[in-house]
Amino acid sequence: MSFLTVQRLSKAYKKQEVIQDLSFTVDRLETLVVFGPSGAGKTVLLRLIAGMIRPDRGNIIVDGRDITDLNPEHRHLGMAFQNFALYPHMTAYENIASPLRSRRIAQSEVDQRVHEVAKLLRIDHVVSHLPKALSNGQKQRTALARSLIAKPNLILLDDPLRNVDAKVRYEMRLELPQLLRARETTVVYVTQDYKEAMALGDRIAVLVDGRIEQIATPREIYERPANSRIARLFGDPPINLLPVSTVPGSQGAQIRVASTDVALPGGAGARDGCVLGLRPEDVAVGFEAQPGAMPVEIDAVTPLNDREVMLLRARDGTEIFASAPQGHMAGSGQRGRREAWATLDLSHSHFFDTAGGARL
């Protein structure tokens, strides 16, 4: 049973459609991550749900109630913002208590509930401070506490970890799911960090240019992206997109990638003039010639955390990324350009249409 239903929602600014005929549902207690590059319309979508702006067309239904025409104060939503949006003239305590104040709840209960949620977010020692005396991490925890305290059934989180430093962001990425599970709420979470999306989302809606291009579990999106654009948005370094052609006379058992013939297991999917999507982790690098391996030059080794990342250049100039956990790639510690051999593992590969990028 869906808890939040967005039906054919549209919003235009100056004839520019920012949200285009958008429909999706979110189940009760589900976390839906809305992910997309900047300018895709993520924040506008969230503001439409919050009621700060009104849609040109379409409906928003929460728990069976159509809230499209309600003012924000009557929607009973919790929301946390990218810039925290704390009230700078009120203490953290009053910030957190604000949703209870509007409901005219007795001071003793306010006290008890503020301390409960502040303890949960580990900011109980700073609730008497003004926002300007808080670190960015504490500010965001205060904003989250405020969005949770009135026990709303739906919480909107607008890229809440954008403005906190890397350490706090990582901490919160681990902590948030447990927190949201403990409060039993449905969540719409906006982010432009694919790792956050994969870590936090039960499902991810990929928003590009005001449209949802794919809505699925993180696993499905990573392993079966609907098009090459989405494939490139998930993964660091991003997926290799290589033009391929079939090798004449091989009946589809071989394809030509970067001027090299490679065997294609299963033989399915490839056709002349399509694009091969190959994740960097499916490219292995060695220093000895192997049957079916592609001669390449290693241009640079740029470790990413504890993974090795190599930029390879094929004989025809095509650039290909390879990545592997540390210690799994020979000679990665050396500096400068070197000759090597790349073996492409095509068992998890994707094929996309050259023109529209759609999955084949």
Next chain:
Amino acid sequence: MKSASFSPVRGILMLIVAVFFLFPLIWIVLMSFETNGDILRSPPRLFFSPTLHNYVSLILGKLGGGVGTMTVDYMRNMMNSVILSVCSVVVSLILGVPAAYAFARFKFRGGEDMAFTLLSFRFAPPLLVLLPLLRYFQVIGLYDTYFGLVWVYQLITLPLVLWIVRGYFEDVSEDIELAYRLDGHSWLATFFKIAIPLARPGIAAAALLAFIYAWNNFIFALILGSSSVQPVTVGALAFITASGIEYGQIAAALVLSVIPTLVLAIFTQRYLVEGLSLGAIKG
């Protein structure tokens, strides 16, 4: 390059600037404690026997001139100035702050034009509107009333309040207001509990400026009122008499008339400084 070192050249230059700006003020203060005779002495002397005579006669309303005494109710002028300025600022705030909020938050048709029209009142020379106004005021009975003057003063103070406060409202993040409304508060509560407190430094600055402009206004009161409602600026004219100019008393009158604005400026300074430190709103 950052440097906190204090070079002698810089010190001398700063001293010159300070003397240039402060000299007239110090001179006026000194004059207010001198007799007319000391003031007119040539060459002027730096040392003289100070007298409170000028202040005493101002407060008592009896002017001791060269020949005989005359009655000038300067204290009444002071009172008028206070009433006119305070009322003008209060009216401007009541009208201007909500209007500024509307201009800052809502984009409505003709909004920019309206805001600009209001500002353009500041460009027109006052005399342009004064003579017709004088006729109207006499006809409808607003001539020589506080109400009439406060109304006309809005031409000066309202655009000021509107434009300054609007800028401050625009700086308050809309997200903060949205957050407050999502907490369940009405838009009216949001206006009073969030928008106003966050724009307070701007409101204080606008009020202070409006007060100073109203206080220093001369021409409106000169033409649209008689001595019963005229402020200090017009009142000081009384010291230019047929038998001579009472420099000492003019100086004392000026010193007295500066005191309220000075006190107000010092008082509001706290809010102005607070405004700077609230810059961490977006933090």
Next chain:
Amino acid sequence: MATLDLDDISKIYPGSRDRAVDHVSMKIEDGEIIALLGSSGCGKTSTLRMVAGFESVTEGTVKLGDRIVNNLKPAERNIAMAFEGYALYPPLKVRDNIAFSLLRDRTPRAEIDKRVGEISDMLELGPMMERYPPGLSGGQQQRVSLARALIRKAAIYLLDEPMSQLEPQLRALLRARIKDHLIANKMTTVIVTHDQTEAIALADRIAVMDNGLLQQFGTPEDLRERPSNLFVASFIGEPPMNLFSAEVAGGVLQVFDNEGAAAFTLPLRQGALPPGSRVMIGMRPHKLRVSEDLAGATLRGRVVTNHWLGDHSHVGVQVGGCFLIAVAGRHVVAPVGAEVGIIAPEDAVHVFDVANGQAIRHGLHDQATAA
């Protein structure tokens, strides 16, 4: 192309008594890429500005090649710099911004075109060459600023937060191409960054700074495998090192949780640490292995979070009162709440002094020491 030698340099700003840079010494080889890494206010930018000549050096000497440059103006030092705020010339087209220094040096037109073409291909600037900086996004402006610095022939290249704004999909590619370019042309480079990922990706050696002090200067591997103190250990790595307090008792290392309650023990070889000593231990998440098979595991715990990120997973496991993060290069099937084993190899454990945070040993095996 030159060496850079910072000899015991300090910076004290006028009106301050603290050293923004506190007796820092570094020798940078010809053609080496180094990163100054630290959070804001650690002294990395002050150090860079002293090298560039924008700040005077309070104490010590800055030597570029074999000249002492302390008293030279920035323009006399032969440096190329990319500024954090880009500092592009707004009235000039992107093309002329990039070519600016070459035009000033009266380089022949043909050579300018060739070099501008190469650098703009490398940084994917082709489509915006005829546009003006104010119309570009932050990421695009940053690339122009990088191009303007890298196109020059200078003794040393100073890059201040050079890639913080790059579009995520381009970042990996540009990092690699720039690194290739720097190495191929033997360019001595100093990169200032707060992002340890960027430092590790690009630099041959990294100088970690905190509070004006140089904490450690070493290769990425040094910082990862042999962090000299707790600060470096907790600054390097995403996810960061798991840190707990511990005590040597009865031949094992007793580890405590945040509340000070006993959480778990680690085996300890005889004589590795004096009995009764209280220490901090760190375990790097990438060295810990999660195992669904409980037999043979060093520790056992319950899965609290399990985030799969495509090419690897981060698994959070509660062991006693301690929360440990482990990174696995695969999809870990264990759901939240499942019991799993953790294998902690001896070399995964780092031991630090409780009082001053200095490393005591790296790994619990026999020969390991911090020195």
